[in-house]
Amino acid sequence: MTALWLDADPTHLRARGSLKWTATPASVAAWVAESDLGTAPAVSEALHGAIDRGLTGYLPRDLAAETREACAAWQRERYGWDVPVSRVHLVPDVIEAFRIAVHHHTRAGGAVVLPTPAYMPFVTLPEQWDRSVVRVPMVGDADGQATFDLVGIEEALSAHPGSLLALVNPHNPTGRVHERAELIALAEVVQRTGAWVFADEIHAPLVGRGRTHVPYASLSPATAAHTTTATAASKGWNIPGLKCAQVIVTDEDDAAWWEANGEQNGHGVSTLGAVATTAAYRHGGPWLEGLLDYVAENSTALREALGPQIPFADPEGTYLVWLDLRGPLAALPSPPPPGEVARWLLETAGVAVVDGMANGGHHGFVRFNLATPRPLVVEAGRRLRSALGC
Ligand SMILES: Cc1ncc(COP(=O)(O)O)c(C=O)c1O
Structure with a gap:
């Protein structure tokens, strides 16, 4: 297997031109969910071959069919979910899938119920589309891992009939992979309230190392009938700029609508x-x-560099971790105010992270991206620790 890209020189990383490295002056860029670790050789060979053949026109139908088949085969082989190819549709990206689902399954003035912390655009976009966002903070399970507040979600869904629940699994930003039992309990709540679910499973390929991804719509005929699933190869193989995500439809009416509108979408x-x-x-x-092993070792390296006063859970899927800075921030003589923590860390430590306020109002937390060469992970950990005085 070809090695990951492990050049840890920020000048070289910036010269590659990624958004992650060019948008901030950070010494270590650990914010947007892009990977510095390259892509699979099979992906780059296929891309070089396509360019050499001049395959740069509109999407040919036979290629679209192959992509849909490849997605269905991945779902079957990796997760044991047998979805007919006819139920897999291509869209440019998962945000577009979310936009379509929100417009198709809620009315203007309706609500999107969002467990938080959440992927940042899910907090802001529905309001631009004339839907309110009802945030339901996640809670700690018996092991302190983030899980659903089922009572809070049921209250929110009941208070807003006809709403859509945005379910992100594997979860950005905590890195959690929800267990089957958690998803079944959530499905019961959804079923009781008659809500629709948008299941964002974009990070599913990043589940491995003994963990299992359970597609929400695969749980039962009931979840299949109330869910639109979106996924993509874009996080696993770092190709988000290439614009090809997949929607999997499992409800009969939804399938008929996608059959009629899929080409336009x-x-x-x-x-x-x-x-x-x-x-x-x-x-x-x-x-x-290989990528997952490397990310897991990066998590260990970050923990050592940060020390015991900045806790976080190892990612179970995704390369993102959710750092709890509340203790060290509270001990600072003049801590940055809510919404200013990431900016303060950029200025003080030279590390670019996502501020937890952007994830739905979680002051004191930041999202950190582990998909970078290890020396930079360690450097970032040391810089954060020193800036926070712990
Ligand atoms: C949970 C989640 N959903 C959606 C997206 C955006 O995906 P896309 O680029 O396909 O719109 C991301 C990107 O980081 C993400 O983490």
């Missing part, structure tokens, strides 16, 4: 994105194992 899908996605799902699995 997929207009922005890129041809190179379909090439890369097909190669990733068909041939990129083994490469991911």
Whole structure:
């Protein structure tokens, strides 16, 4: 297996031109969910081949069909979920899938119920689409891991009939992979309240190392009938700029609507994105194992560098971790106010992270991206620790 890209020189990383490294002057860029660790050789070979063949026009139908098949095969082989190819549709990205689901399954003035902390655009976008966002903070389970507040979710869904629950699993930003039992309990709440679920499973390929991803819609006929699922190869193989995500529809009415509107919904899908996605799902699995091992070791290295006063849970899926800075922040003589923690860390420590306030109002937490060469993870950990005086 070809090695990951492990060049830890920030000048070189910036020269590669990624958003992550070019948008901030940070010494260590650990904010947006992009990976510095490259992509699978099978993906880059497929892309080079497509360019060499001049495959840069509109998405050919036979290629779209191959991509849909590759996604269905990945779901079947990896998660044991048998979805017919006809139920897999291509869209440019998961945000677009979310936009379509919100518009199709809620009315203007309706609500999106969102467990928080959450992926940042889910906090802000529904309001731009004339839907309110009802935040329900997650709670700690017996092991202190973030899980659903089922009572809070049921109250929110009951108070807003016809709302949509945004379920992100594996979870951004905590890195949790929800267990089957948690999802079944959530499904009972959804079923009682008659809500619709948008299941964002974009990080599912990043589940490995003995953990299992359970697609929410695969749980039962009931979840299949109240869910739109979105996924992509874009996080696992670092191809989000290539614009090819997949929607999996499992409700009969939803399937009929997508059958009629799928081509229009997929207009922005890129041809190179379909090439890369097909190669990733068909041939990129083994490469991911190396990536996941490396990310797990980065998590250990970060823990050592941060020391015991900045706790976080190892990611179970995703390469994101949710750092709890509340203790050290409270001990500072003049701590940054809510919403200013990430900016303060950028200025004081030279580390770019996502401020927990952007994840739905979680002051004192920051999201940190582990998909970077280890020396930089360690450097970031030391810098954060020193800035926070712990
Ligand atoms: C949970 C989650 N959903 C959606 C997205 C955005 O995906 P896309 O680029 O396909 O819109 C991200 C990107 O980080 C994400 O983490």
